[in-house]
Amino acid sequence: MAGKEVLQSLLLPLAALSLWFGLSASGLAPGYLLPSPATVFDSGLNYIFGSPGDGPYAGRFAGDLAASLVRVLLGFAIAAGLGIPLGICSGRLALVNRLVASSVAGLRAVPGICWLPLALIWFGIGIKTTVFLVALAAFFPIYQNALTGARLVAPIYYQAGAMLGVSRLRGVFAILLPMAMPNIITGLRLGMGIAWAYLVLGELTGVPDGLGAVIIDARMLGQTDIILVGIILIAVIGRVCDRLLVAGLRLLFKSARRQR
Amino acid sequence: MIPATHGELETAGRPVILEITGLSHHFVHDGAVVPVLRELTLTVREGELVCLIGRSGCGKSTLLKIVAGFLAPTAGRCRLDGRPIQRPGPDRGVVFQEDALFPWLTVRENIGFGLTGQHWPRQQRQREVDRILDLVGLQDCGDYLPQALSGGMKQRVALARVLIRFPRLLLMDEPFGALDAQAREEMQELLLDLVRRRRQTILFVTHDVQEAVVIADRVVVLERNGGRIREELTIDLARPRDRGDGRFQACCSRLRQWLRT
Numbered sequence: 001m002a003g004k005e006v007l008q009s010l011l012l013p014l015a016a017l018s019l020w021f022g023l024s025a026s027g028l029a030p031g032y033l034l035p036s037p038a039t040v041f042d043s044g045l046n047y048i049f050g051s052p053g054d055g056p057y058a059g060r061f062a063g064d065l066a067a068s069l070v071r072v073l074l075g076f077a078i079a080a081g082l083g084i085p086l087g088i089c090s091g092r093l094a095l096v097n098r099l100v101a102s103s104v105a106g107l108r109a110v111p112g113i114c115w116l117p118l119a120l121i122w123f124g125i126g127i128k129t130t131v132f133l134v135a136l137a138a139f140f141p142i143y144q145n146a147l148t149g150a151r152l153v154a155p156i157y158y159q160a161g162a163m164l165g166v167s168r169l170r171g172v173f174a175i176l177l178p179m180a181m182p183n184i185i186t187g188l189r190l191g192m193g194i195a196w197a198y199l200v201l202g203e204l205t206g207v208p209d210g211l212g213a214v215i216i217d218a219r220m221l222g223q224t225d226i227i228l229v230g231i232i233l234i235a236v237i238g239r240v241c242d243r244l245l246v247a248g249l250r251l252l253f254k255s256a257r258r259q260r
Numbered sequence: 261m262i263p264a265t266h267g268e269l270e271t272a273g274r275p276v277i278l279e280i281t282g283l284s285h286h287f288v289h290d291g292a293v294v295p296v297l298r299e300l301t302l303t304v305r306e307g308e309l310v311c312l313i314g315r316s317g318c319g320k321s322t323l324l325k326i327v328a329g330f331l332a333p334t335a336g337r338c339r340l341d342g343r344p345i346q347r348p349g350p351d352r353g354v355v356f357q358e359d360a361l362f363p364w365l366t367v368r369e370n371i372g373f374g375l376t377g378q379h380w381p382r383q384q385r386q387r388e389v390d391r392i393l394d395l396v397g398l399q400d401c402g403d404y405l406p407q408a409l410s411g412g413m414k415q416r417v418a419l420a421r422v423l424i425r426f427p428r429l430l431l432m433d434e435p436f437g438a439l440d441a442q443a444r445e446e447m448q449e450l451l452l453d454l455v456r457r458r459r460q461t462i463l464f465v466t467h468d469v470q471e472a473v474v475i476a477d478r479v480v481v482l483e484r485n486g487g488r489i490r491e492e493l494t495i496d497l498a499r500p501r502d503r504g505d506g507r508f509q510a511c512c513s514r515l516r517q518w519l520r521t
Contacts, residue, residue, distance in 0.1 A: 091364065156356060156358065156360045157360060157362070158353070159328070159330050159348065159354070159356075159360070160356070160360045160362075162329075162330075162347070162348035162349075163328060163329075163330075163348040163349065163350065163352060163353060163354045163422070164350055164353075164373060164374035164421065164422070164425065165349060165374060165377070165378075166352040166376075166377070167377075169375060174373075174376065175362070178362070178364050179362075179363075179364075181364070254364050254365070255364035257364075258363070258364045258365075258405055259363055259364050
């Protein structure tokens with residue numbers, strides 16, 4: 001990006017930050033509702049780099065991040081592992097689509113949060129509930145986009161493959177998946193975003209560690225600054241995960257590297 | 261090198277490669293049966309370049325799809341070297357009208373695509389790809405992606421990727437229809453060069469009379485809506501053919517006459 005474009009993309013965050021400064025400094029927003037940026041910054045440093053003696057949240061970041069990452073990645077992996085093959089099959093095979101489509105559509109109509117009570121009964125409080133919720137929520141966009149991608153592949157590409165001697169099975173890997181790759185990537189990115197959202201939901205339930213758990217915990221102790229720290233960190237980590245996901249796919253697949 | 265002039269006299273004695281007898285095909289559209297081909301009979305000999313011409317909807321593309329194995333005919337026989345055609349295969353390379361290159365593969369990889377699963381040693385494969393690149397005049401573009409190529413270059417790659425499998429029969433469905441006049445003539449020359457060098461047998465669909473007369477050994481005119489062969493014309497002119505030549509134009513006007521009525 002050119003300097004001008006970078007500046008333009010930073011304009012809105014900088015404006016929000018200035019507004020925040022203004023609100024805190026003028027006293028319009030009391031500290032227990034909206035702590036000043038400086039307070040939040042200090043709390044953030046303390047949360048990330050502090051040693052355990054420095055306060056209730058000091059130095060907990062690494063442990064929370066690890067716990068949350070495991071949950072997100074596990075749930076995401078399950079969602080991708082089911083969503084991509086099922087989506088591709090539904091997109092290509094009318095029979096599979098008939099079998100699966102209405103059930104998936106029905107399940108999707110249920111807001112994810114409705115599953116929370118059931119998940120708690122089934123899996124109890126802990127990693128399993130969170131992973132279940134994350135996997136369930138991330139599944140839909142991954143499935144739907146894989147399906148669309150597979151359906152959009154023009155028959156001429158299969159014909160081209162067939163006349164070059166590619167068998168149907170090999171065509172799936174040599175033609176279908178690469179052609180559908182841009183859609184698959186879109187689905188995975190959406191799924192990754194939703195995974196982080198549902199992580200917080202899953203960690204609402206009283207697990208001791210995790211970035212979502214910290215936010216909930218901080219609310220009960222009235223530590224608004226820590227809530228903000230958690231929100232900002234989740235935003236940053238979510239963004240990093242998205243970039244890493246795209247970079248990883250580009251590294252692994254030509255079809256991801258060279259299309260759109 | 262084989263002499264530049266070879267025509268009907270030379271191909272007449274060669275073995276028949278493609279044998280189509282009593283071929284009929286219809287589509288069912290909204291419950292109504294729409295006939296496309298009716299009891300069509302056609303043979304193509306080794307090394308022959310046969311052009312199929314006809315108005316839109318006369319069934320010429322359908323015929324090509326049946327020969328390619330993409331479509332099973334309603335009735336009739338279609339044999340390649342005496343064996344019935346049942347499915348697509350590398351013995352019948354197809355060059356499509358529209359761009360059907362794999363967009364995530366470079367020119368080189370697109371051309372080599374037909375060799376994957378062939379268990380060729382890597383080096384030998386590279387050499388073969390290089391040779392074919394050279395043959396279609398794309399030696400400097402091997403690492404480009406299709407999106408960076410002009411229409412003419414794309415069709416060269418499309419041609420190259422089927423040539424690498426040494427197809428017994430090359431099927432071309434209006435392959436130069438979307439190209440500008442200049443690129444079209446270049447491609448016609450390239451095709452003729454190929455016929456000369458490799459004695460490639462080609463079944464070529466076009467609606468352009470001039471194109472047919474420039475390249476074909478024999479032009480087969482399909483009936484307007486009949487799905488049958490209206491006439492055949494052997495083009496017995498020496499190559500390269502001069503578009504301004506009287507006999508060339510006579511051939512064109514005869515074909516146009518047949519297309520009209």
